Amino acid sequence: MSTRRSVVITEFGPPQVMSVRTEDLPDPGPGEVQLRQTAVGFNFIDVYQRKGAYPLPSPTGLGFEAAGTVEAVGPGVAEIRTGDRVAYMNAGVGAYADRRNVPADKLVVLPDGVSDEAAATLLFKGMTAQYLLRKTHAVQPGELLLVHSAAGGVGQILTRWATALGATVIGTTGSPQKRDAALAAGCKAVVDLNEPEWPTAFLEATGGRKARVVYDAVGKDTLIRSLDCAAPFGLVVSYGGASGPPPAIEPELLNKKGCLFLTRPSVFPHNADAATFRANAADLFDAIGRGHVRVDIGERFSLDRVVEAHEAAEARRVVGAILIEP
Numbered sequence: 001m002s003t004r005r006s007v008v009i010t011e012f013g014p015p016q017v018m019s020v021r022t023e024d025l026p027d028p029g030p031g032e033v034q035l036r037q038t039a040v041g042f043n044f045i046d047v048y049q050r051k052g053a054y055p056l057p058s059p060t061g062l063g064f065e066a067a068g069t070v071e072a073v074g075p076g077v078a079e080i081r082t083g084d085r086v087a088y089m090n091a092g093v094g095a096y097a098d099r100r101n102v103p104a105d106k107l108v109v110l111p112d113g114v115s116d117e118a119a120a121t122l123l124f125k126g127m128t129a130q131y132l133l134r135k136t137h138a139v140q141p142g143e144l145l146l147v148h149s150a151a152g153g154v155g156q157i158l159t160r161w162a163t164a165l166g167a168t169v170i171g172t173t174g175s176p177q178k179r180d181a182a183l184a185a186g187c188k189a190v191v192d193l194n195e196p197e198w199p200t201a202f203l204e205a206t207g208g209r210k211a212r213v214v215y216d217a218v219g220k221d222t223l224i225r226s227l228d229c230a231a232p233f234g235l236v237v238s239y240g241g242a243s244g245p246p247p248a249i250e251p252e253l254l255n256k257k258g259c260l261f262l263t264r265p266s267v268f269p270h271n272a273d274a275a276t277f278r279a280n281a282a283d284l285f286d287a288i289g290r291g292h293v294r295v296d297i298g299e300r301f302s303l304d305r306v307v308e309a310h311e312a313a314e315a316r317r318v319v320g321a322i323l324i325e326p
């Protein structure tokens with residue numbers, strides 16, 4: 001038995017509903033390992049869950065992603081050993097903690113070239129970019145893509161990786177201060193979403209050409225007008241709602257906008273079993289090794305400052321990823 005510190009919420013609401021508790025942590029059970037976590041990732045889904053937009057039972061922990069070292073191995077675990085450096089992105093909520101028991105089949109062993117911090121900021125977001133670029137649409141050289149929130153966590157990774165695959169990326173950001181980060185990630189041009197006619201600004205930047213794929217995780221504020229940026233028979237990917245849930249869309253509207261395809265995918269079914277998860281992670285680690293993927297850590301917060309981390313994310317203040325240090 002050891003002790004651990006973790007973030008708990010007993011009601012849904014603003015960042016202040018989160019508090020840090022110290023409690024006993026039992027030895028790992030069958031199929032589990034115990035991790036000493038060294039780096040915890042923040043993802044925007046943590047905000048949706050804290051607010052109750054994606055309901056969870058209460059009380060609950062928060063957080064999907066962390067990296068650390070295996071301290072103990074439970075009965076029946078063969079593929080992971082004490083001392084391994086590992087990371088996870090889909091072991092159930094509760095990553096905001098300094099220690100945790102995690103099912104071994106949710107873990108991937110980190111290669112030497114991937115630090116704990118890189119894994120904790122890259123795995124969830126990078127695996128999202130991985131399926132968006134490989135499965136939702138297999139991005140080809142020369143294709144034109146529109147990536148919203150191109151200076152954000154997923155947005156930067158998606159932009160860098162798509163650019164490395166030979167695509168041309170036009171990004172959007174919510175403030176001019178994020179423009180440089182989006183350009184540094186590889187955007188050919190950046191459109192300011194505060195511009196009321198931002199779809200027109202997008203078309204001016206491309207000389208009138210529309211996008212083969214629009215990646216939209218802003219949702220409520222952008223999705224309808226994202227349809228105007230997609231080429232005939234193009235694909236609009238609605239993969240999040242940072243500004244609020246995306247609006248309902250009648251199929252006939254897709255016809256009027258150019259026989260478009262609309263999809264709403266999620267990272268979890270794309271990584272549902274251990275073999276697929278580890279194969280996709282190997283693809284991500286390969287892209288990191290080639291320099292095609294990296295994410296800049298925009299701000300760091302200790303576990304005790306987790307309330308400030310969520311406030312910063314919701315204020316759209318952070319450029320790049322937020323890291324929580326347990």
Ligand SMILES: NC(=O)c1ccc[n+]([C@@H]2O[C@H](COP(=O)([O-])OP(=O)(O)OC[C@H]3O[C@@H](n4cnc5c(N)ncnc54)[C@H](OP(=O)(O)O)[C@@H]3O)[C@@H](O)[C@H]2O)c1
Nearest residue numbers: 043044152153154173174217239240241242243266267316
């Ligand atoms: N479906 C999936 O599989 C999946 C997996 C992972 C993440 N996601 C989604 O991908 C998006 C990005 O995730 P992330 O963790 O990397 O977050 P993030 O990009 O670091 O933060 C969210 C971004 O959304 C933009 N935004 C626009 N309107 C906003 C508003 N009203 N409030 C807050 N932010 C707003 C902000 O960029 P600007 O200020 O530049 O607009 C901000 O950078 C989220 O919507 C998330 O839910 C989906």
